[in-house]
Amino acid sequence: MDISVKEIEHIADLSRITLTVDEKNTFAKQLTNILGYIEKLNELDTDEVQPMAYATFLKNVFREDKLKSSFSRQEILELSPSSANGFFKVPKVIE
Amino acid sequence: MLSHELSANQIKEKIIKREITAQEVIEELFEWINLKEPLIKAYLCLDRDGAFLKAKEVDKKLDNGDKVGLLAGVPVALKDNICTVDIKTTCASKILEDFIPPYDAFVVKRIKEEDAIIIGKTNLDEFAMGSSNENSAFHVTRNPWNTDCIPGGSGGGSAAAVTADTVFMALGSDTGGSVRQPSAFCGNVGCKPTYGRVSRYGLVAFASSLDQIGSVTKDVYDAALLLQVVSGHDGFDSTSATVGVPDYISDINNVDGNLKIGVPKEFFGEGLNSEVGSAVMNALEIYKKNGAELIDLSLPHCGYAVATYYIIATAEASSNLARYDGVRYGHRSQLSEDNIIDMYSRVRAEGFGSEVKRRILLGNYVLSSGFYEDYYLKASKVRNLIRNDFEDAFKKVDCIISPTCPTPAFRIGEKITDPLQMYLSDIYTIPANLVGIPGISVPCGFTNTGLPIGMQILGKHFDERKILKVAKLFENGTDFHLKKPELN
Numbered sequence: 001m002d003i004s005v006k007e008i009e010h011i012a013d014l015s016r017i018t019l020t021v022d023e024k025n026t027f028a029k030q031l032t033n034i035l036g037y038i039e040k041l042n043e044l045d046t047d048e049v050q051p052m053a054y055a056t057f058l059k060n061v062f063r064e065d066k067l068k069s070s071f072s073r074q075e076i077l078e079l080s081p082s083s084a085n086g087f088f089k090v091p092k093v094i095e
Numbered sequence: 096m097l098s099h100e101l102s103a104n105q106i107k108e109k110i111i112k113r114e115i116t117a118q119e120v121i122e123e124l125f126e127w128i129n130l131k132e133p134l135i136k137a138y139l140c141l142d143r144d145g146a147f148l149k150a151k152e153v154d155k156k157l158d159n160g161d162k163v164g165l166l167a168g169v170p171v172a173l174k175d176n177i178c179t180v181d182i183k184t185t186c187a188s189k190i191l192e193d194f195i196p197p198y199d200a201f202v203v204k205r206i207k208e209e210d211a212i213i214i215g216k217t218n219l220d221e222f223a224m225g226s227s228n229e230n231s232a233f234h235v236t237r238n239p240w241n242t243d244c245i246p247g248g249s250g251g252g253s254a255a256a257v258t259a260d261t262v263f264m265a266l267g268s269d270t271g272g273s274v275r276q277p278s279a280f281c282g283n284v285g286c287k288p289t290y291g292r293v294s295r296y297g298l299v300a301f302a303s304s305l306d307q308i309g310s311v312t313k314d315v316y317d318a319a320l321l322l323q324v325v326s327g328h329d330g331f332d333s334t335s336a337t338v339g340v341p342d343y344i345s346d347i348n349n350v351d352g353n354l355k356i357g358v359p360k361e362f363f364g365e366g367l368n369s370e371v372g373s374a375v376m377n378a379l380e381i382y383k384k385n386g387a388e389l390i391d392l393s394l395p396h397c398g399y400a401v402a403t404y405y406i407i408a409t410a411e412a413s414s415n416l417a418r419y420d421g422v423r424y425g426h427r428s429q430l431s432e433d434n435i436i437d438m439y440s441r442v443r444a445e446g447f448g449s450e451v452k453r454r455i456l457l458g459n460y461v462l463s464s465g466f467y468e469d470y471y472l473k474a475s476k477v478r479n480l481i482r483n484d485f486e487d488a489f490k491k492v493d494c495i496i497s498p499t500c501p502t503p504a505f506r507i508g509e510k511i512t513d514p515l516q517m518y519l520s521d522i523y524t525i526p527a528n529l530v531g532i533p534g535i536s537v538p539c540g541f542t543n544t545g546l547p548i549g550m551q552i553l554g555k556h557f558d559e560r561k562i563l564k565v566a567k568l569f570e571n572g573t574d575f576h577l578k579k580p581e582l583n
Contacts, residue, residue, distance in 0.1 A: 008456065015413065015459045016420075016436065017452055018444040027456055030514055034457060037515055038402045041473050044480065051475035052482060054304050054334070055290040055531020056556065061333045075197050081427035088422050091435045 001039075003031045099127045100579065103169045103263040103317040110168035113157065117150035117168035121212065124170055128214075128261045131582050137236050137246075137256035139175045141215035142182055146170065149212045156210070164209030165324050171206055172262040174253050175216035176223055177308070178297040179203055182213070186299050187231040188221045190419050190426045190446030200297020201332065202266055202308055202325045209324050214262050217252030221448045222416065223273055223301045225249050226520045229511050230450040237507075238281060239580040240546050244504040247277030253311045254281040259582060264321055265311040270301050271404055272499075272524025274309035275536040279499035279549020282538045284566070284576065286310045286318045289557045290531035291336035293322075294329030302411035303334070305404075305528040314576050315537065315567040319343035322559060338557050348571065350564045354387040357492035359394045362523055368502040374540030374548040375498045381572055382496075390492050394484040399477050400526045401518055406461050406474035407529070413458025416451065419443060453514060482530045489555050494565050497523050499536040499549035523551060533559045537566045538575040547575070 008028045012019045019027070073086060082089040098106060098120055109115045125143055132138060153168045173179060176186045178196035180203075185191045199207070207213070220230035228236045228251030236251045238244040239259040246255040250267030254277035257265050267274040269287035278285025287309040298308055310321040326340040358379065363372060383389055421427040421442030428441040447455070461470035488495060501522060510517045527534040532553055539550035550569075554562035570576055 003460075007460075011456045011460050011463065014463065015452075015455045016417075016439040016443055017447065017455065018437075018440040019452075023449075023452070027453060030453060031457060031460065033515055034405065034518075035460075038406060038470070041399055041402050041406075041477055044396070044399065044477060046473060046476035046480070049476040049479050051472055052479035053475060055482075055529070056334075056336065058291075058334060063330065071197055076423070079194070079197065079424040081421060081425070090422055091433065091438055093435050 001032070001035060003028050003035065098123045099260040101263075102313045103166070104320055106263055107167055107169050110153070111157065111163065117153040117212065118147065120168060121146050121150045121170065124214070124261070131259050131261055134242060134582055135237050135239055135255050135259045135261065136234050137217055137252045137259065137261060138172070138215045139185060139187065139218050139233060139252070140183055142213060145182070146212050146214055153210050153212070164211070165320065166206055166209040166211035169211050170214045170263050171211045172214050172217050172253055172256050172265040173203065174219050174250050174265070174267040176219060176268060176299040177203060177266060178299070179213065179216065182216060184216065184299070186222045187219045187233055188446065188448065188451070189232045190442070192426060194424055196297070198297060201294035201329045203297065205325050217250070217256055217265060219252055220249035221451050222299070222412075223249040223268055223270055224412070224450050224454055226272070226276060226517050227505070227510065228252065229507065230448055232448050235507060238504050239582060240282065241504070241544070243506055244546065245280070245507055247280035247504060249273040250311065251277045254278050254283060254285065257281070257283045257311050257313060258580065260579070263313070264317050266321070266325070267309055267311050268298055268301075269307050269309045269528065270305045271408060271528050272521040274311060275499050275524050275534055275549070275551060276521060278311055279536045280504035280547065282547030282575070282578065284312045284315055284318050284535065284537050286322060286535040286559070286563070287527060287533060288322060288326065288559050289336070289533045291334050292533070292557065292559065293325050294332040294335045296329055296331035300415040302408040303415060304411060305408060307528070315563060315570045316344070316347060318535065319347050319563050336557070341560050343560055343563055347564055347567050350568050354382070354565065355390055355492045356382055356387050357390050357392040357488050357495040359392045359397070359488070359495055359497060361394050361397045362497035366501050366519070366522070367498060370542045371498050371500070371502060371548050375496070375550050378539040378550050378569060379496060381569060385568060385572070392488050392492065392495065394488060394526070396477065396480040396484050397526050400481055400529060401522055403474045403477045403481065403529060404525045405457070405518060406470050407478065409454045409458035410462050410471050411458070413455045413462065416455055419446060450514070478529050481526055485526070485530045485532060493554075494562055495553040497551050497553070499523060499551040503542050503546035503548060527553055532556055533562055535562050535566050537569060539569070539573070540575060541578070
């Protein structure tokens, strides 16, 4: 199946990545190629097969709901490229 | 023999016996790094001051007659997607170019507790996505055996450093072969343990159901030593296994009982370089002479592993990498910010390289509405078929031996424009990640042009002990692991 530039634009929007015109064209070609290869999975009948999400058999992991020490607000805010008054700073999201 | 040429265990023994001090080891090592690092470019950052500080501490303990750890004074390097407090952890990405983690990964904490000395952080393909190291945002690491060739990926920096003797051992991460493939290309020993065996806490996530931290070492004994230190349960990783960790070291030279080795025909077919194929066949003959029984096998669904992997790994990556938004840490665009969606989109456009963008797009595509069942669900089912193949095989054999990679190291630039060809270089390593079993790559020969060839030994879930023993048996009868490249 061919991936169009329009489809790339749609996925790029979902992915929150701005793409240049060149990138859109290249990725459309490359994804078409990769998805073409992936189509070989359709050779297999998997109707009766259970999906597998993890390699080992995991059970839910529970722990006591107890307070533990963590990082201070200051330590975490220092990592941020933009913060003010004890908060992360971002462009306005509410009108 | 110069100190940097010794194995990790050998240098540790010398330090403990006080034949050399930990500080002298670091001094000599940095002299060697200054000479050879410009040729290889294995590191993204070196922590000379931190290394001397820790070496001093180890020497003091020894002078006082205090107990020292299993890695006393051993210089170790870390792939730069493993978090280190106070040392930058960049994932070879512009988006994390200045990121200094506020905590140590579980494995970093463990090696520090055992008195290892962290030398620096090694290069990788951005976010561990790649098979050649060419996707690093900063520079391309060179293969010490031929500097026109790639060292492999994604952990090419760790493998190249160990081979160039610019460190004694290293930790990497293996999502589809990123420890084993570069180890094969650089001629050292790379081990990916069972999924869950080593905590992923502090390993920057790529594909969470496949990622596993592994070791890059000069020989099999060192692999056992490093795995002994980093294995075990950790409450900070909810997928960390509670299975007990056996002693990997003391009994490593004894392969108990009759060894049954599975030889899967799918790993010796079309696409396999003939020199690689015959080196592995010769290795199998050596096992046979040592009394092992070789059993022909079929793993019929392994031909679908790469296709399965590139759906599952990219789907998980698209979700894991959603966190890079320029808000809490990492790169923030200098362009004006009109609204938050534009801000996210610019941050990610500027911060991620091509391969990372390609995989995020592919991952979101296969998960998007209307395609989920055809791609992600389908792949999850095929993954189960691949697991069944291995379960059936391990009813008959103790381990499975194959080439680690279909070819030796390729040239820089050879595959960079064709992502699919690049992906296919991981064809033999990917199944172990999908199934979660342990695997180790050991050197088993050289091509006519002098490039190393790796052999892969796969074992049952949580049976690292067996594959280490099987690897050691081969190493004891051969000297491929002792060969050194001429670094001029």
